[in-house]
Amino acid sequence: MAELNKLTLSEARDLLRKKELTSLELTQSCLTAIEEGSKLNAFVHGTADIAVERARAADARLAGGDAPDMCGLPIGIKDLFCTTGAPSQAASKILEGFVPEYESTVSQKLADAGAVMLGKLNMDEFAMGSSNETSVYGNAINPWRDQQTELTPGGSSGGSAAAVAGDLCLAATGTDTGGSIRQPAAFTGIVGIKPTYGRCSRWGIVAFASSLDQAGPMTKSVRDAAIMLEAMCGHDAKDSTSADLPVPNFEAALTGDIRGKKIAIPKEYRMEGMPAEIEQLWSDGSDMLRDAGAEIIDVSLPHTKYALPAYYVIAPAEASSNLARYDGVRYGRRAKIEASEGITQMYEKTRAEGFGAEVQRRIMIGTYVLSAGFYDAYYNRARRVRALIKKDFDDVFQAGADAILTPATPSAAFPIGAMETMDPVQMYLNDVFTVTVNLAGLPGISVPAGLDKNGLPLGLQLIGRPWEEGDLLNTAYALENAAGFVAKATKWW
Template sequence: MTELNKLTIADARDALRKGDVTSTEITEACLTEIEGAGALGAFVHNTPDLAREQAKAADARLQAGDAPAMCGIPLGIKDLFCTKGVPSQAASKILDGFKPEYESTVSQNLLDAGTVMLGKLNMDEFAMGSSNETSVYGNAVNPWKVDDRDLTPGGSSGGSASAVAADLCLAATGTDTGGSIRQPAAFTGITGIKPTYGRCSRWGIVAFASSLDQAGPMTKSVRDAAIMLEAMCGHDAKDSTSADIPVPDFEAMLTGDIKGKKIGIPKEYHMEGIPAEIEKLWADGADMLRDAGAEIVDISLPHTKYALPAYYVIAPAEASSNLARYDGVKYGHRAKLDAGDGIDEMYAKTRAEGFGDEVQRRVMVGTYVLSAGFYDAYYNRARRVRALIKKDFDDVFAAGVDAILTPATPSAAFGLGEMKDADPVKMYLNDVFTVTVNLAGLPGISIPAGLDAQGLPLGLQLIGRPWEEGDLLNIAHEIEARAGFVAKPSKWW
């Protein structure tokens, strides 16, 4: 059998059920690979003993014939998910030493399905970033390399993307607030889906922007995304935004039949300065779907141009509210105080030491837009714009469009450090194609579809109707089959 860490979830599941391989063997292959991959900075808290214990339990379950599809599959878990007894820091100094006494609903669902946790994965601090350069653990690095530069794996789920692309694990969890699953997936040549808001429970996931955050899988194929997403989803009474809607068998919906499907191409996404390679990839994607029998139609999403400004008002506002709880009182980092310092000094020093620059920037922006004099001018206006953006999508879907095809990112992966000292807005523009999906609460998927002139992966994004992830995955499956993307990074780490 091929190197076990390189298996897809689907192939591993079939081999495990046949008895050709054990979960323990696949887990050991991944653990060995992780040990030699320190240069990627992907895994930040390794849990080898726990992984071996879980793999042994999965093997017993497989032998007993009581095994869901994900049983025995070794995964990496983004550091934003609380994992019982295992450090869960959201890549921030302020949560140093925090080991939760509970498990997030999504990671619990995966454990209940018999998966194996190899460890926690690097990310941007509190999921705020598009390049994985704001982490207290240091940068995560893209396994793809075309010259002597280290490239970004994208953010905030950069560690997850890097680990999956480098075959350190079979798949990983990510979270997506403005593109944090789809952009890293595109940068590393893997598949990532953000489900409809409310499809996966947010309970036990460290909050960034509560009305935008959503968990999803990052995998080596569309089929794997379908299998893993089903295990992650489900209604959760502990999350008031969790939808009580049945979870279908997403894998069974991968029929490959998309004849008569109407795919929209939004004219507003043809933005000024978009590289010719991205435009060509987009046109090629439309041709692939046309060849598969889909109808390609031009559509308009007129409020798209307001999406980034609205997002960068709403997300920081919710972040400033959510991050107010980190004050050095109950858990995590607490600053050393001077004689005579009171509680105000403790709060100020703890937060100044505990939060990185990008988090401080967003908290200050968020606090400003929520302040008495500016609440209406900024926050309420952004909320109204958000409603208009959602209505644009509603109108398009009401007109019979089944899915929308766009690029996933405005470029291929860039070098680490290249944007760090630039205007922060330049970094924020990385999310230009993805934030609308979060603002409207829709499902979106990034599929690797080609390489740029340097040999770096490029992704296409499909946006689907709410709650129709199965249909979205089926259309994505057709792009995957026709694009035939099989490129892998050459091992240098």
């Protein structure tokens, strides 16, 4: 069978169960694709030995006949997840050489379900970025190109997006603090879901902003997202914010029937200067859902405009606290100091050498907004605004909306380096449609829905009620069916 690496999770699962394929064949096909795809710079640490060992174990389990859905399926893991015996650096110089003695709960759950880890995936340093250009490993490259121009796969889960879109693996894990799953998914023509805050355990995932961070799958189809999300979810005593709720069978929710569902269109997302193509895609998406039997309603989320500024107080504040642990004492890199220097110089040099510019910027902004005299003016005010943003969503769902439809990103993927001369705020605007969802703790999914005039993928975002990922996935499934997005990047690598 040719090009097994191009299979979806569900196709591969069915072939494995029918014994028409072995996990070892599938895994080797991906390992070859990873080698050939090195120009994408998506995989940054290979774990071929672990992969082959897990593939053999999966084949034995499949032969036994009671294998879970993910059994034998080769996937990539974002570098933010700690994985036993495999480098886990959060794409930072400060964690150079760090090899965890423990496994994150999410990657452990996937391993327990029989999934095969192929390696670790590129990302923005500490998940801070929207273009994968802040990584110590260098830029990840989008498999999609505009003529000959190299484009960013988005960020922070840029390596995950590039790897899935380029068929280097069947699916990948991502994490999303302000849009880091959904924006790269939209930029590369794949599906990415951030579940409700608390669905996936955060234990063992390098922390960025703890009240916003969530893990989720990045896949080639909505069905795959349902399958993989189910394997990643569940209560974990090691994360005190992990929800003690049963995990439904998400795949079983995919009926494609959305008749009578109310889909809300929030007027505040019609931003000034929004490209006509994005506006067209959004209205096409709403027509598709209406044609599928849903009722389209206009709603207002009045505090939308304040989501990004609130995020750029709260996320840096939490990051400054979380990243205080990188001090060159217990793990990672330690700077050399002069004989006359002491421990404070050691901390200061270690952090100056180990953190990149964007991470330093956010730590210092966070330090400032939490410092004496400014805590109320910035941090507490931002947390109050956050409460109002959440209330906006509560009101819309209270009024009967089942899901909210918005664009996923304000543009298609942009060229590598395009933001270099801009101020940092311009890069932050990439998350304008996604960041509200993190602030409100809601589930959000990005679905590829069309191409722009240059032939680049564009995505639509659906936002669901808390804990109703099944219903959200089903609406996304109906949108996917109607949009019929099948385009793939032409292989140039």
